[in-house]
Amino acid sequence: MRFFSVLIVFLVVCGCNMGEKSKKVTETTVPERAPLSKDSQIFLGNRLFSEKTCITCHDVNKEKVGPSVKEIMTIYKEKNGDIVSFLKGKANPIVDTTASQVAIMQANIDGFLKNISDEELKTIATYMLHVDELNPE
Ligand code: HEC
Structure with missing residues (x-):
């Protein structure tokens, strides 16, 4: 009986220590955010499209240095392309295969x-996918 109480005390102490260790781990890792809603994804994607300078070459409607976002999306929808894979x-x-x-x-x-991050890339792709709803002609 005595042996068992010692064992229980031992296990409880170990358990507490382990609890503390895992707490430390979670403190140093970035906590996971709740998933973004579709609107938030479009918002963030639109913002990244400027911040990452995409907008300087890709106008929504007209060709600049690169094809317009609408042109890119017409072809990606037609050919069932994957923007995230391309951007990775x-x-x-x-769209344009000229070297x-x-x-x-x-x-x-x-x-x-x-x-x-993959999540940010996905928001850019989501923004591009919905660009014509946001900018009707
Ligand atoms: C300096 C100019 C420039 C910038 C900045 C730029 N692009 Fe491009 N992009 C181009 C050109 C030129 C093409 C055409 C070549 C091609 O299709 O790969 C292109 C093509 C694309 C395509 C179509 C690829 C395909 O399948 O042919 C996508 C998607 C794209 N850009 C996304 C982006 C995103 C997202 C950003 C911002 C991170 C960005 N671009 C920034 C010049 C640019």
Whole structure:
């Protein structure tokens, strides 16, 4: 009987210590956010589209250095393309495959998009997907 009470005390003490250890771990890791609503994704995506300089080459409606967002999305919808994979450098271009143009865009994938999270990339793709609802002609 005595052995069991010692064992229980031992287990309780160990349990407390373990609790403290896991608390420390959670303190140093970034807590997970609740998932963003569709509107919040579009909002954040739109903001990142400016912050990451995309907007300087991609106007919503007209061609600038790169194709317009509407043109890109028409082709991506037609061909069932995956913007996130393209922006991660894991899918080939399908809009403009001219080598010099592809190189300009590739520099952004290697530069401005280097330290972006998957979630942020998804918000950019969501913004692009809904761009015509936000900017009707
Ligand atoms: C310096 C100019 C420039 C900037 C800045 C730029 N792009 Fe591009 N982008 C281009 C050019 C040129 C093309 C056409 C070549 C191509 O289609 O790959 C292109 C093509 C694309 C395409 C279509 C790719 C395909 O399948 O052909 C997507 C999607 C895209 N850009 C997204 C973005 C996003 C998102 C950003 C911001 C992070 C961005 N671009 C920033 C010049 C730019």
